[in-house]
Amino acid sequence: MSERLVVIGADAAGMSGASQARRMRGAHDLEIVAFERSTWVSYSACGTPYFVGGYVPRVEDLIARTPAEFAARDIDVRIRHEVTAIDAAARRVTVRDLEHARDLTLDYDALLYATGARPRRPAIEGAELAGVHELHTLDHALALRRVVEARPRAAVIVGGGYIGLEVAEALMHEGIATTVVTSPAAVLDPQLDTDMGERVVAYMREQGIAVETGLRIACLAGADGRVTGVDCQADGQSARFPADVVVLGLGSVPEVRLAEAAGIPLGESGAVSIDDHMRTGVEGVWAAGDCAEAYHRISGRPVNFHLGTIANKQGRIAGSNLGGGDEAFPGVLGTAITKVCDLEIARTGLTEAAARDAGFDVIAETFDSTTTAGYWPTAEPMTMKVIADGANGRLLGAQIVGGSGAAKRIDAVAMALWNEMTVEAMVNVDLSYAPPFSGVWDPVLVAARKAADARARN
Amino acid sequence: MSERLVVIGADAAGMSGASQARRMRGAHDLEIVAFERSTWVSYSACGTPYFVGGYVPRVEDLIARTPAEFAARDIDVRIRHEVTAIDAAARRVTVRDLEHARDLTLDYDALLYATGARPRRPAIEGAELAGVHELHTLDHALALRRVVEARPRAAVIVGGGYIGLEVAEALMHEGIATTVVTSPAAVLDPQLDTDMGERVVAYMREQGIAVETGLRIACLAGADGRVTGVDCQADGQSARFPADVVVLGLGSVPEVRLAEAAGIPLGESGAVSIDDHMRTGVEGVWAAGDCAEAYHRISGRPVNFHLGTIANKQGRIAGSNLGGGDEAFPGVLGTAITKVCDLEIARTGLTEAAARDAGFDVIAETFDSTTTAGYWPTAEPMTMKVIADGANGRLLGAQIVGGSGAAKRIDAVAMALWNEMTVEAMVNVDLSYAPPFSGVWDPVLVAARKAADARARN
Numbered sequence: 001m002s003e004r005l006v007v008i009g010a011d012a013a014g015m016s017g018a019s020q021a022r023r024m025r026g027a028h029d030l031e032i033v034a035f036e037r038s039t040w041v042s043y044s045a046c047g048t049p050y051f052v053g054g055y056v057p058r059v060e061d062l063i064a065r066t067p068a069e070f071a072a073r074d075i076d077v078r079i080r081h082e083v084t085a086i087d088a089a090a091r092r093v094t095v096r097d098l099e100h101a102r103d104l105t106l107d108y109d110a111l112l113y114a115t116g117a118r119p120r121r122p123a124i125e126g127a128e129l130a131g132v133h134e135l136h137t138l139d140h141a142l143a144l145r146r147v148v149e150a151r152p153r154a155a156v157i158v159g160g161g162y163i164g165l166e167v168a169e170a171l172m173h174e175g176i177a178t179t180v181v182t183s184p185a186a187v188l189d190p191q192l193d194t195d196m197g198e199r200v201v202a203y204m205r206e207q208g209i210a211v212e213t214g215l216r217i218a219c220l221a222g223a224d225g226r227v228t229g230v231d232c233q234a235d236g237q238s239a240r241f242p243a244d245v246v247v248l249g250l251g252s253v254p255e256v257r258l259a260e261a262a263g264i265p266l267g268e269s270g271a272v273s274i275d276d277h278m279r280t281g282v283e284g285v286w287a288a289g290d291c292a293e294a295y296h297r298i299s300g301r302p303v304n305f306h307l308g309t310i311a312n313k314q315g316r317i318a319g320s321n322l323g324g325g326d327e328a329f330p331g332v333l334g335t336a337i338t339k340v341c342d343l344e345i346a347r348t349g350l351t352e353a354a355a356r357d358a359g360f361d362v363i364a365e366t367f368d369s370t371t372t373a374g375y376w377p378t379a380e381p382m383t384m385k386v387i388a389d390g391a392n393g394r395l396l397g398a399q400i401v402g403g404s405g406a407a408k409r410i411d412a413v414a415m416a417l418w419n420e421m422t423v424e425a426m427v428n429v430d431l432s433y434a435p436p437f438s439g440v441w442d443p444v445l446v447a448a449r450k451a452a453d454a455r456a457r458n
Numbered sequence: 459m460s461e462r463l464v465v466i467g468a469d470a471a472g473m474s475g476a477s478q479a480r481r482m483r484g485a486h487d488l489e490i491v492a493f494e495r496s497t498w499v500s501y502s503a504c505g506t507p508y509f510v511g512g513y514v515p516r517v518e519d520l521i522a523r524t525p526a527e528f529a530a531r532d533i534d535v536r537i538r539h540e541v542t543a544i545d546a547a548a549r550r551v552t553v554r555d556l557e558h559a560r561d562l563t564l565d566y567d568a569l570l571y572a573t574g575a576r577p578r579r580p581a582i583e584g585a586e587l588a589g590v591h592e593l594h595t596l597d598h599a600l601a602l603r604r605v606v607e608a609r610p611r612a613a614v615i616v617g618g619g620y621i622g623l624e625v626a627e628a629l630m631h632e633g634i635a636t637t638v639v640t641s642p643a644a645v646l647d648p649q650l651d652t653d654m655g656e657r658v659v660a661y662m663r664e665q666g667i668a669v670e671t672g673l674r675i676a677c678l679a680g681a682d683g684r685v686t687g688v689d690c691q692a693d694g695q696s697a698r699f700p701a702d703v704v705v706l707g708l709g710s711v712p713e714v715r716l717a718e719a720a721g722i723p724l725g726e727s728g729a730v731s732i733d734d735h736m737r738t739g740v741e742g743v744w745a746a747g748d749c750a751e752a753y754h755r756i757s758g759r760p761v762n763f764h765l766g767t768i769a770n771k772q773g774r775i776a777g778s779n780l781g782g783g784d785e786a787f788p789g790v791l792g793t794a795i796t797k798v799c800d801l802e803i804a805r806t807g808l809t810e811a812a813a814r815d816a817g818f819d820v821i822a823e824t825f826d827s828t829t830t831a832g833y834w835p836t837a838e839p840m841t842m843k844v845i846a847d848g849a850n851g852r853l854l855g856a857q858i859v860g861g862s863g864a865a866k867r868i869d870a871v872a873m874a875l876w877n878e879m880t881v882e883a884m885v886n887v888d889l890s891y892a893p894p895f896s897g898v899w900d901p902v903l904v905a906a907r908k909a910a911d912a913r914a915r916n
Contacts, residue, residue: 050894408866
């Protein structure tokens, strides 16, 4: 008799896990059933802002695989099916068939909990008004695209994180007057240090995106049930930003409600606690992706990042182990990249602020350079910040803001960070050079040398 | 009394060394005199093809620092001064002042031999004809730029190396019908494996650059003292490629004649043998750059690459040690990057062919992907080849050919190679992802996984 794997959540982590388990074990040996409460499976959540902005014309372009394609690989994906309870002792899930409004139960031998994250929704007066949107799912993207096509006059994005910035670019790209309001002193906090985030703010303003930092959202104003603006406060002053569309981009939280109810232990980050094989604290239950923790290789702490890269890797490793393999997940650095218009932004490891909070004796050096040889006709500015441990020179993190070709350099730094290199050891690494690509000393090497020099001076 | 450092050759290695020695020791303590036989110092040799092609309009743009700027830093650079002999026992050089046609001698305490490389010039009948050029120095670039501005009808580039390809692009960019003829089966041999070089050939032909491979040059044909074409042979057949300008790009050899005459030992590569502190086998004599060897971290052999990256690093380390420091050069991987029109090309470590020659049990996997998420509007093809040691999984090298953003990914691979990672360990490294930059699994990770899977199958 074959075993049954049940997967909760049919997106990056869940379907990576299902696919990998299937690669390792045949259909006669392992039945795989995945439940998805939405109508969409296995899509690129990171691509949704670009669908909103019209860069990616068809929503189908964002879909990696359909339920039919999974079916052809003997993976039974049931959309519009929401798992409502896990009985871990009985190894049984209760599932609501949303289409037919009925419940069913299904026994499992192994369960992969891959419910992802949901938008953070602090109580904001007016959040229920028409014209207030968020962007977390493909359905949200479809709704927001319809709004864009109806040509609103003015949009306000509440929140300066990745989604906020990507939506701001999308709306500006479509010719909509766009304002970003955010409470920290700069955008992309805490992904970037404030000094680097301020460079992004300056660029966005140059591009015609209004950015208002240091503002606390008081409420959303409305008339006749429709949003008309965002009321903010700072230093006792208040300001209203008129808008006929508001997008809330206030981050996301791990979707752990079902796990909590089932007694699956959460970790200090608030996400499901897992070991390096993706096993939870409950026998037969595994977890992966945005709902689960990951070991941070630099801080040594469990963290909960919501990144497709981590979800895919954790899902694949869960699938390997569910399929009878023995693979450990080596942890994360928090490497991420995005762009706003033509400004590229990337980060890895700890920021200067996070490194100080973690108690490191921090060296932080910022270096202004160009994306190519300085004399190359398409040279654009790039700024790189390197954070190192003053005690032993070990690289702790880096951030890059710059023109075309700047940001993917973060991967070379991430590879150095992964290998626990010191900034001193990085200085002479044999990286590539030709005038259309960099100066003879790539900015990665120069930034490392600046940090090494700063250490030598101390 | 202050010591005196004499530098032979005032380009990348020599002036990096002089500058670093000066940073470490004041002018009262160390006198620095650099002799340069040409009229140019400290320029970007890698930028010269782009001056020829008109991308970089002013030759001054290629000059990092002038003799006057060095003088302001207490470094005495004497152009048009050719060192003609080294008396290592007496620690004295004989120098020809080319401007005034007279000789002088100068004693030194330390000598930095940084003579660079010179073009390889095999005996080819007709090489002395007018209209036959090479591109090794800034003077060559100025001459070739004048030729381009005179609008020749047809150019033939003899040689398919970096310089050959960059000059071919430059000439095509200026609207000159251009043919590259080369003896290997593809271009960029042996920097790339033939399968990867063939992709470059196919692209160049699409761009309208004729590429003729597998041809032996018989002679250059001429009339009235001017070149009229290139005669080639293959398989007993002969062919003539008409040309009113011919550029010979047949590689370069280390400039070691002066060292040989002075009894400074050469290594197995034919370049000056040095230790990891850049010391030659003769007391008081140091060497760096194209004229010197470097330790190859993968093959474990001394090699002689002519790359600005290595010259700058070796020069800087020589300067540190000459200045009283204690810095070891950790070796090279042979990382290099270039482009032809919009095709980016990069490589690091050993090719498949070189790895086989070195006796490795070779795993080689090639992976076709895109430079961004597949659905992103500017996605372009990229191909990555990974070479690994079948015995233990250790990464040995990689090659990349592809569209915008493809090639600088080699730096992440170089960083992995530097740290002696296995392809298995690379699979889960936390590299960056967003749709405008890559798929969720960066091609670097997928290529590593393909190699790991190939090992698992074996």
